[in-house]
Structure formats: structure tokens, C-alpha cells
Amino acid sequence: MPGGEVLGDEGGGHRRRILVGPRCRSRGGFAPSPVRGAFGYRPGVDTQGNGEVVVVGGGVIGLVTAVVLAERGRRVRVWTRDPVERTTSAVAGALWWPYHIEPLASARAWALRSLEVYEDLAKRPGTTGVRLVDGVMGETDLDDVESWTADRLTGLRRATAEEYGAGRGIRARLPLIDMAAHLPWLRERLLRAGGSIEERTVSDLAEADAPVVVNCTGLGARDLAADASVRPQRGQLVVVENPGIRTWLVSTTPDGESAYLLPQPGRLLLGGTAEDDVWSLEPDPAVAEGIVRRCAALRPEVAGARILGHRVGLRPVRDAVRLEREVLPDGRVVVHHYGHGGGGVTVAWGCAEEAAGLVLSATSS
Ligand SMILES: Cc1cc2nc3c(=O)[nH]c(=O)nc-3n(C[C@H](O)[C@H](O)[C@H](O)COP(=O)(O)OP(=O)(O)OC[C@H]3O[C@@H](n4cnc5c(N)ncnc54)[C@H](O)[C@@H]3O)c2cc1C
Numbered sequence: 265m266p267g268g269e270v271l272g273d274e275g276g277g278h279r280r281r282i283l284v285g286p287r288c289r290s291r292g293g294f295a296p297s298p299v300r301g302a303f304g305y306r307p308g309v310d311t312q313g314n315g316e317v318v319v320v321g322g323g324v325i326g327l328v329t330a331v332v333l334a335e336r337g338r339r340v341r342v343w344t345r346d347p348v349e350r351t352t353s354a355v356a357g358a359l360w361w362p363y364h365i366e367p368l369a370s371a372r373a374w375a376l377r378s379l380e381v382y383e384d385l386a387k388r389p390g391t392t393g394v395r396l397v398d399g400v401m402g403e404t405d406l407d408d409v410e411s412w413t414a415d416r417l418t419g420l421r422r423a424t425a426e427e428y429g430a431g432r433g434i435r436a437r438l439p440l441i442d443m444a445a446h447l448p449w450l451r452e453r454l455l456r457a458g459g460s461i462e463e464r465t466v467s468d469l470a471e472a473d474a475p476v477v478v479n480c481t482g483l484g485a486r487d488l489a490a491d492a493s494v495r496p497q498r499g500q501l502v503v504v505e506n507p508g509i510r511t512w513l514v515s516t517t518p519d520g521e522s523a524y525l526l527p528q529p530g531r532l533l534l535g536g537t538a539e540d541d542v543w544s545l546e547p548d549p550a551v552a553e554g555i556v557r558r559c560a561a562l563r564p565e566v567a568g569a570r571i572l573g574h575r576v577g578l579r580p581v582r583d584a585v586r587l588e589r590e591v592l593p594d595g596r597v598v599v600h601h602y603g604h605g606g607g608g609v610t611v612a613w614g615c616a617e618e619a620a621g622l623v624l625s626a627t628s629s
Contacts, residue, residue: 281347281463285455317623318343318472320488321480322461323353324443324608327450328616329480329601333623334457342454343472345465345484348447352482355501355577356609357526357533358446359512360439361401364497364538364606366584371607372412374614379416381613382439393445397527399512402433409434428513440512441609442528469598476623478599482580485602491586494603496578498542499535502552504569506532515562523558531572534559538606540581547574581605587615589622597626 319330322344334340348354360382362371385394400423401409409420423433451461469477469488485491506527514524526533534555552574560567582603590598601619604611 282460283451283455283462284460285452285458316474317341317476317478318474319478319480320344320466320469320472321478321482321484321602322346322348322451323351323480323482324356324447324450324612325353325482325601325604325616326478326480327447327454328612329478329619330459331450331454331457332613332616332620333478334454334459336620336624338623338627340454340457340459341474342459342461343464343466344461345463347463348451349444351447352577352579353608354443354447355499355575356441356443357501357524357535358441358443358609359399359514359524359526360441360610361514362607362610364579364581365604365608365611366582370585370615371611374611374618375607376413376416377614377617378611379439382441386439392449393442393447395440395442396437397440397510397512398435398437399440400428400433400435400514402428402513402515403431404434405432406434409436428515431515433515438512440526440528443609445529470592470594470596474596476597476599476626478601478619478623480601480619482602482604482608483578485580485586485600489586489600489602491582494580494582494586495541496543497581497605498537498539498544499577499579499606500537500547500551500555501575502534502555502571503573503575504532504534504556504566504571506530507565507569509563509565513562515558517558521554521558523555523562525559525563525566532566532569533575534566538579543578545576545578547576579606580608585611585615587619587622589626597623599623599626 316339317333319326319342322342330340330342362375365371382394385392386396389395406422418437420436423435481488483496485494509527512526516522522536524535580603585603586600588600599619599622
């Protein structure tokens with residue numbers, strides 16, 4: 265991993281690959297703390313004031329939350345079972361649009377806040393992986409979109425028949441994020457802000473030896489927070505050589521299947537599927553064939569494009585994103601922040617700021 269320093273790599277039960285950045289090294293770093301007390305927490309430690317936070321989960325939600333906290337002066341350690349490249353977040357397309365995420369009103373507000381951040385990051389696309397790209401969202405009414413985006417979308421208008429003959433749609437310039445570049449960039453930003461990242465699997469949130477723990481484990485919260493209401497929604501994508509498509513396109517067929525084309529640097533992503541309660545991470549060849557067929561019906565040049573690979577991810581869907589504070593019996597605070605469904609990238613900055621607010625109010629009261 266570029267930029268970070270690996271401090272430790274222990275054998276035995278826990279993998280412990282720890283990355284720290286320059287600010288962290290200069291002030292002594294975050295060595296892994298020994299396990300203390302019945303819950304791995306040292307009784308009698310200041311539970312309010314020392315500003316230290318453990319964020320469990322290093323997907324887009326955990327990393328952005330950690331960045332916001334670290335840049336607001338908190339000492340932040342991220343504990344993640346998987347390196348960023350193997351998270352659901354790394355599978356995402358990732359177009360800015362609140363999709364399969366509830367409650368919609370909050371998701372839209374978080375999305376609009378995140379839009380501001382992404383528009384700024386898009387000034388440095390080569391570094392951040394964020395670009396503003398034109399495209400068409402099918403089966404969508406202009407009035408509906410205008411009602412919640414309040415003039416915030418660049419170039420928003422009805423799509424012409426030439427742009428989208430398949431039906432009604434809107435055209436806009438939206439953030440399209442290359443997660444292969446963006447997640448490592450977020451990781452570096454966190455390290456630069458003094459945070460650290462440790463690869464370790466947590467079996468109990470009380471293991472974290474900090475006064476505040478933020479639970480950003482996505483689907484992992486099923487076990488970690490004993491929350492069966494967060495469920496997998498399987499999504500499959502096909503990665504092809506780009507035959508020259510520069511704009512994104514999202515469409516729904518009359519029988520409710522989705523088809524989307526997202527041009528990313530060096531490749532074109534074709535989607536997709538949304539299968540509730542399916543756990544398999546194996547790409548299904550028949551599903552892949554259907555995706556290519558649906559996309560080729562929209563953009564015929566895709567039909568012969570060389571397939572570079574297949575991707576599958578499990579969206580952590582929930583009736584509502586869980587963003588709330590829980591006080592443990594020993595006085596420590598857990599902020600739960602998971603269940604972002606198909607819109608985690610879209611809302612990341614808005615809801616991370618809200619999560620950070622819960623953390624900061626817990627440590628300042
Ligand atoms: C095919 C597909 C396309 C998508 N397209 C888009 C899109 O265009 N736009 C958009 O906004 N969103 C999109 N999404 C949704 C988006 O990917 C998710 O909403 C987002 O990745 C959720 O992020 P997360 O950080 O909560 O979860 P994850 O990325 O799953 O991260 C969870 C983290 O928790 C860690 N963890 C879990 N359990 C434990 C444990 N016990 N101990 C330690 N660590 C643990 C994991 O290792 C990981 O680091 C798409 C998803 C899929 C599958």
C-alpha cells in the first residue's frame with residue numbers, strides 16, 4: 265500500500281497489518297493496544313475526553329467517517345477485516361445517485377452534501393478518482409428530480425429522443441467515481457490526517473479499546489450488532505473494454521431489469537442486478553450474458569466488446585440506514601453507521617458528517 269508504513273504483522277488468531285501515516289509516526293503512532301479487562305477495555309479509562317475513536321469497517325463508509333473525524337482532530341484507528349480492495353465498496357460502479365437506500369429523505373440530503381464534496385474532488389480527478397460525467401437516467405421524471413435536487417445538478421434537463429429513445433429520462437452531469445483509485449486515495453488521506461488502519465476481524469464491538477467505537481461494518485453488522493435487518497442484495501457487473509462510450513446510461517427494461525453502462529478509466533462497467541437475500545459472490549455466467557444483452561440493446565457497440573472480468577458485491581440493505589448512538593454498560597459509546605444499501609458512495613460524506621456529530625457530542629458532553 266503506498267504511503268503508509270506497516271507497523272506490525274502478527275501471526276496467530278488475528279491478522280494485524282497496521283498502516284500509519286506521517287503525522288501519526290511523528291507523534292508516536294498507534295501501536296496496537298493490548299487487550300484489557302473483561303471486554304478488552306481498560307476499566308477506569310477516561311470515557312469522554314481523550315478523543316480517541318476506533319472505527320470498525322474500512323469500506324467507503326468507515327473510511328470517510330474516519331477521515332472526517334481525524335480531520336476534526338480525533339485520534340482515529342480503523343479496524344477492518346478486509347483491505348479496501350476486497351470490500352463491497354470496491355465493487356461499486358460508482359455513480360452518484362441515491363439507489364436502494366432508505367429513508368429516502370435523509371439519503372437525498374446526505375447525497376446533496378456529498379455532491380458538494382465530490383464536485384470539489386472532481387477538480388483533481390487523476391488523484392481522487394472522482395470525475396463529473398454527463399449521462400442519462402432513464403425512467404425518471406424531470407419534476408421529481410428537480411423537487412429534491414433544488415437546482416444543484418449541473419446541466420439537468422429532459423433527455424432528448426436521440427439521447428434516450430427507450431423512454432422518458434433526464435440528462436445531467438453527475439459524479440462518477442472510480443473506486444479503484446478513490447478508496448486508496450481515501451486511505452492515504454486518513455493516514456495523512458494522523459489516522460491508522462489495522463487489518464483485524466472484530467468479534468465483539470466491546471473489543472475496541474477506545475471510549476468511542478463507530479460501527480461501519482455494512483453487512484458485517486448482522487453478526488457484530490446482532491442485526492438481522494441488514495440483508496444482502498447481490499449485484500453483479502461485467503467489466504468490458506470500452507468501445508468508445510463516454511457518457512453513463514442507466515435504464516430499466518419494461519420487465520423491471522436494470523441495465524447500466526458506466527465508463528471508468530480503462531474500462532466500461534456493465535450492470536446490473538439486484539437480488540435480495542442472495543449471498544453468493546460467484547459470478548453467474550447466465551446473469552453476465554443477460555447484462556451484456558440488455559446493455560447492447562441500448563448501445564449496440566457493446567455487443568462485441570471484449571470481457572475483462574466480472575464483479576459481484578453484496579449491498580448492505582436495510583429498511584433504514586442505522587445511524588444512532590448506543591451507550592455500553594461501561595459508559596462507552598458505540599455509534600452505529602451501516603445499512604447504506606445501493607447508495608453508500610452517493611451519501612458517504614453527508615452521513616459521515618452526521619455520524620461524526622454523534623461521536624463529537626458523545627465526547628464533548
Ligand atoms: C454491484 C454494485 C454496484 C453499486 N453501485 C453503486 C453506485 O453506483 N453508487 C453508490 O452510491 N453505491 C453503489 N453500490 C453500493 C455501495 O457499494 C455500498 O452502499 C457501500 O459500499 C457500502 O459501504 P460500507 O462501507 O458500508 O460497506 P463495505 O464496503 O462492505 O465495508 C464494510 C467494512 O466492514 C468490514 N467488516 C465487516 N465485518 C467486520 C468485522 N467483524 N470486523 C472487522 N471489520 C469488519 C469489512 O472488512 C469492510 O472493511 C453498489 C454496490 C454493488 C454491490
